[in-house]
Amino acid sequence: MSESTMGLFNSPAAARLARSRASRKGVVEGSEMAAMFAWLRSNDLIWNYWVNNYLLGNKPPAFDILAWNADTTRLPAKFHSDLLEIMEKNPYVNAGTMTIRGVPVDLSKxxxxxxxxxxxxxxxxxxxxxxxxxxxxxxxxxxxxxxxxxxxxxxxxxxxxxxxxxxxxxxxxxxxxxxxxxxxxxxxxxxxxxxxxxxRSGESIAAPDQAGSRTHRPLCAAPGEYVLVK
Known part of the structure; x- marks a missing residue:
């Protein structure tokens, strides 16, 4: 992480502030997440559109990645805190600094x-x-x-x-x-x-004719009802 721009902001004080702010609201808003990642690459993701769209009056190009970026979602505060802890401890390199159900994680094994x-x-x-x-x-x-x-x-x-x-x-x-x-x-x-x-896989098997089973019924048609919730 130290080689990335994000690593420059990974200080103990910044992590405490981020946790405190998220815990008060319960979530990190999608707009906040989008802004953070945009500022990591401001020339391409901020000033490029400022010049092209605002100063020059051009319409944004039709680009599927831009549509994906616009579909933001909120991040639960607890999950956000867990991600910050991973950044702080780097448990995948530092064995034993993270446990899952009481088992210490050691990727060297x-x-x-x-x-x-x-x-x-x-x-x-x-x-x-x-x-x-x-x-x-x-x-x-x-x-x-x-x-x-x-x-x-x-x-x-x-x-x-x-x-x-x-x-x-x-x-x-x-x-x-x-x-x-x-x-x-x-x-x-x-x-x-x-x-x-x-x-590295076994024999291929045919996909089921329909989703779900008698025990686990499909909830709704794809892509799901959450996409309709504002």
Whole structure:
């Protein structure tokens, strides 16, 4: 986290203030979350629209990511506090600092591989920090670096003409050395991930004809009623 802009604001005083403010309201408003992430990349997410939309009077371009960003949701204060604690203690690196149902978490004891993804221009989780996460899971972990930012690195379906990614096991301690030896491939990383999953999965089974079961009935049709609640 220290390599990201967000890490600059991760001080004990800032965490206490954030907890206090959220606990008084019970939630962190979606607008507050959106503003925080926008200020982490102000040139692209604030001043760009200020100039284009306000000063020049142009309409925002039709872009699906902008529609996704506009669909904000509130964050419960307790969950927000838990996230702050993770930032403060970094329990995934510092073994034993977090317990779940009385069991201390120690990722060094996890002996299965993982598929970890980073984005070349991610301003929230820089790719070198993501690579350090891959290293936690051991040498059998595959690290994939997509040529995109925070959200676009994940929402990267096949067919994007400019998409490409690099992949290799996370065995080098130095992320730059990994980047020099990783194999570059054009297109989306999704088919690469699917092939990785198939190697580690059992036989494919047919999807059920309908959702739910006699015990667990579907509540409502997708995407759910919560999207209609204001």
């Amino acid at each position: 996890v002996d299965i591989g993982a598929y970890v993804i980073g984005g070349t221009t991610d301003h929230i989780t820089p790719w070198k920090s993501c690579y350090a996460t891959a290293r936690v899971f051991g040498d059998d972990t595959i690290f994939v670096l997509a040529n995109a930012g925070h959200l676009q690195s994940l929402i990267n379906p096949p067919g994007a003409p400019k998409a490409f990614f690099a992949s290799a096991p996370s065995r080098q301690a130095d992320p730059d050395e990994w980047a020099r030896t990783a194999v570059r491939q054009n297109g989306s990383w999704w088919p690469h991930w699917r092939a990785w999953m198939r190697e």
